[in-house]
Amino acid sequence: MKYEKDKITVIIPVYNVENYLERCLKSILYNTYTNLEIICVNDGSTDNSKKILEDYSKRDKRVVVINKKNAGVSSARNAGIKIATGEYIAFVDSDDWIHEKYFEYLIRGIDTADLVICNYIRSYRSGSVETDDAYRVQSISPIDVLKNKELKSYVWGKLFRHQLVDEIRFSESEKLEDSLYNMDVLLNNKNLKINHVDVPLYYYFVRAGSLVNNIEAYSVLSLAKCFKEYYDKENEAEWKKVLAIEIIKRTLSARYIFIIIKNKDMIRECNALMKQCVKSTGNMKYLILYKLPFLYRAFRILNDPTMLKYEKQL
Template identity: 40%
Template sequence: MQPKISIIVPVYMVEQYLEKCIDSILLQTFTDFELILVNDGSPDNCRSICDSYAMKDQRIKVIHKENGGPSSARNAGIEIACGEYIGFVDSDDYIHERMYEILFDIASKNLSDIVVCDYYKVKNSETHEDGLNPGYTETKGFVNYTNLQVLNLLIDSNLGTFIVAWNKLYRSSLFNYLKYIEGRVYEDLFLAHKIIHKCTKITYTPFKLYYYLQREGSIVNSQYTVEKFDKLYAMKDRANFFRNIKEYQLYEEAIRQYTEVFFWNYYKAKQELPHIRDELNLLKKTMDESILLIMKNKLISWKQKIMILLFVINPSLHEFCKKASENN
């Protein structure tokens, strides 16, 4: 029988966190789900942990695959998912026991394409309040949005709540023609706007039902590497998407945000990373190809435009002027 929800958990190098994650899912008050554990070639004890749980609970499916990163693991889970809805949980995180009960209830009553809850940021030894305080009821505790309303929320404040994959319940048909881009970090930033655009209704509940573990070894908290250029590529991709769907106000704001973070990342990499010339040249091309539209953008000041144009013409001269301005 087809389950209502497919819960996909990409697994890699998390043996000390994995059991807590899986237990929090199996203890859900909502029980009509399948749990898909995707062992992404983890070299630690994750494989045996996944297999052991699968032997205990027939709702669990396990995929063992070569390492391909979080996007590859999510896509592998999506390929075999049977549920009417899909949820994602990162394997070092855990969830409130009523999370999927509440998200599915909201989705069913509101005919939502996506339901979004809020989340706690937690540390290993940290305690936290119950995310349902002061209490969930069927008649309050959620807001419905159109796709364009959420895209405006996302671009106005870059709300991580609407960007990350794991605090949501998605109608599974949203993934019929969309997949996570493999080989990239910031994979959620590449896809969030495209999924949201496909929706008719997105419902948000402010209750904190997901516990997002802050740990030093995660990508977000790691040292600066060239892979962090992916954030810029994702932001540029988002801007281009808005232009392609003719949402020009969103495009102008998206490209403004892109230019604001571009130079910090460019000079951070140039200063700290060796043998980076080719990667910097590729990154620069993303600025070069948008220069005419940047010059027309009403949200970017003329002073910023002159500096951006100077960078496109001669990065060394731009760096000289930038340092001179900072020293004055």
């Protein structure tokens, strides 16, 4: 293969995933692209995950295991970045898995770029997922990524040039660390060359109790505040507008929860944050939703009727 000489470091944070870990590892080890350094960071697992990792490291020299005290997914990923030696870096979550041509397609896409992104499929059960694997790639801009929820929200499904992210680390104090990491990459490299492989190559496994299913309103608001820091420093109108929309969307979501649980202090905090940004969106829709909370609730329920059940649980 043309690019086989280029090593890809794959960083996998691992915590109590004994039921899914082998599926993840096998999908990586049996990829068509083989020049891999697979750094598995055992973040203090108390189940059989550590033994599974040790067994695989004995069978395949590409598997490197780091054992550390539990400190969260960001800490685990940062530990992996610290010792990565590949020309490229990829992140895979230990309960997910990848297409057999995942790395082959991504490294082909990064030939003329610094970052390449592929599509993904949500899976709610174990087993194979049918996917169209015809190779399609197109160039996109950093601001295109920032506007696209599916492309900007996760660090998996991406291949980064090592030098691009060598000095960037995950926030160990925020739960929505992927969005912040991507924001750092994009805002610090506004002329970044990005290719989008328009093929679903990453399989994101949605399981009950997973972190993304239990994100608290406080965490969402905290992320909005982090974006506000970027917003305050930004001078370019187009970027400022996109950041304002990101802040408003997240704050609307957080306020919706605070209204249900009747936390007046947090409602006021949400309103104050949105008031500072809403004009920059240039969109009357966000002004209306900011002014009329009941309308935002109506939209949420219309799009997902199960929100009524969720409200009762709250």
